[in-house]
Amino acid sequence: MFEFTEEHKMVGQMVRRWATEKLEPEVDAIEAGEPPYDLMRDFAKTFGLAEMAKSAFERAEKRARQGHDNDSADSDRSKNDKKARGAGGLAGADPALSAVVGIELTRVCPGFMLAFGASAGLAGGAIMGKGTLEQKRRWGLPLLTWEKVGAWGMTEPGAGSDAFRSMRTVAIPDGDGYILNGQKTFITNAPYADIMVIYAKIDHRDGVSMADRPIQTFILDKDDPGVTRSKPMAKMGMHASPTGEIFMEDVRVGRDRLLGMNEKPVGRQSGKDVFHSERTGMAPMCVGIIQRCLEICVDYARERQTWSRHIAEYQLVQEKLARMFMHLQNAENLMFKQLSLSKAGKSMSAAEASATKLYCARAATECALEAVQLLGGNGYMREYRVEMFMRDAKLLQIGGGTDEIQIINIARHVLKEN
Numbered sequence: 001m002f003e004f005t006e007e008h009k010m011v012g013q014m015v016r017r018w019a020t021e022k023l024e025p026e027v028d029a030i031e032a033g034e035p036p037y038d039l040m041r042d043f044a045k046t047f048g049l050a051e052m053a054k055s056a057f058e059r060a061e062k063r064a065r066q067g068h069d070n071d072s073a074d075s076d077r078s079k080n081d082k083k084a085r086g087a088g089g090l091a092g093a094d095p096a097l098s099a100v101v102g103i104e105l106t107r108v109c110p111g112f113m114l115a116f117g118a119s120a121g122l123a124g125g126a127i128m129g130k131g132t133l134e135q136k137r138r139w140g141l142p143l144l145t146w147e148k149v150g151a152w153g154m155t156e157p158g159a160g161s162d163a164f165r166s167m168r169t170v171a172i173p174d175g176d177g178y179i180l181n182g183q184k185t186f187i188t189n190a191p192y193a194d195i196m197v198i199y200a201k202i203d204h205r206d207g208v209s210m211a212d213r214p215i216q217t218f219i220l221d222k223d224d225p226g227v228t229r230s231k232p233m234a235k236m237g238m239h240a241s242p243t244g245e246i247f248m249e250d251v252r253v254g255r256d257r258l259l260g261m262n263e264k265p266v267g268r269q270s271g272k273d274v275f276h277s278e279r280t281g282m283a284p285m286c287v288g289i290i291q292r293c294l295e296i297c298v299d300y301a302r303e304r305q306t307w308s309r310h311i312a313e314y315q316l317v318q319e320k321l322a323r324m325f326m327h328l329q330n331a332e333n334l335m336f337k338q339l340s341l342s343k344a345g346k347s348m349s350a351a352e353a354s355a356t357k358l359y360c361a362r363a364a365t366e367c368a369l370e371a372v373q374l375l376g377g378n379g380y381m382r383e384y385r386v387e388m389f390m391r392d393a394k395l396l397q398i399g400g401g402t403d404e405i406q407i408i409n410i411a412r413h414v415l416k417e418n
């Protein structure tokens, strides 16, 4: 059975202290639109993330120079690189440590964790995972050290669940580079991103239909001529995580911006890899939401009285607490399964990752919604926080592939297997 070690628990306590002392007092401000990035830099500084990322990168670079690794798209398989990019970008962290950080930050503010993970984990992870050494140094490392903010752009106005097939952003080869045109939407951190990982279809002018063109990944800089970003979009939840659009109009980039510097025959793999890690990586966020909602509800149920009895004595209230506990057990177990596989150098299958995301996201949304109910009028008030968890949890059923897409993936798998 997988368990967090004493070291994991100790880091968890330290992150909880930071989150209580530094993040909690700022939640109202960042929920109201204050950018969360200074706090992220404070977190990175407090926990020495920049130093860890730099030394992990230097070790990987040294090995590469010694010829144990090569400077290619797939040179990322070294342990140090993997360590340097762990989910949420906790440099130097093993996946369990990243999960602990994910749980603790989410317990206080899921939107903060979403934006944190999108920059260091999704954008930083994609570059550290598939980039050349030079790309890792120039664009990946600054995301892990928090000198720069990153965004990961797949979704488009006409391409969401069907992102690969319906993508319209196009990169036309031009000399030793490419010209990009297109638009991305709903992109976490886009309004403030310095570095953007962008998926585009290559148009070799060879008559291949738009749907079938290979997809490649590009690294864009906010200052590249032709790149513009929208203001933060108004949305239901995850207010601590700025979401926006990215527009590309005749953006001319060199081949050094093509992730891995080589057009890959199966260009969709990079996006699929990120989807996979996004799906399994969401479990700690769900655990964080359920844990915190259950704690708030238990405290409230013990405190609040109606008809001279604590509401904890009513079986209708107990049923809510019991269901939250049940969901917490299951979500934790799915997260532990992933962590234990990862410790053994393995990963969940695509169907298992979909099932994990589907279950955990639904459980988190149900628990947060029930937490609002259990607190009555207070549950509807911002002060008690559960309404933030309810709004934020809903996104987990949409982002990284909707519930329906996870169901389709699972059904495809079981029907093929049986």
Ligand SMILES: Cc1cc2nc3c(=O)[nH]c(=O)nc-3n(C[C@H](O)[C@H](O)[C@H](O)COP(=O)(O)OP(=O)(O)OC[C@H]3O[C@@H](n4cnc5c(N)ncnc54)[C@H](O)[C@@H]3O)c2cc1C
Pocket: 118, 152, 153, 154, 155, 159, 160, 161, 162, 185, 186, 187, 188, 189, 235, 238, 243, 395, 398, 399, 400, 401, 402, 403, 404, 405, 408
């Ligand atoms: C706050 C937020 C942050 C995000 N951050 C990012 C980001 O950083 N980067 C990024 O690339 N994207 C991001 N996204 C986009 C997100 O991944 C997409 O919204 C999601 O994949 C769904 O795509 P869509 O919105 O186009 O919905 P659609 O694909 O239009 O789906 C609409 C509805 O139809 C259903 N549906 C679609 N196809 C089928 C089918 N075949 N069978 C049954 N039902 C179907 C869906 O499940 C959904 O209920 C973010 C979204 C949000 C809201």
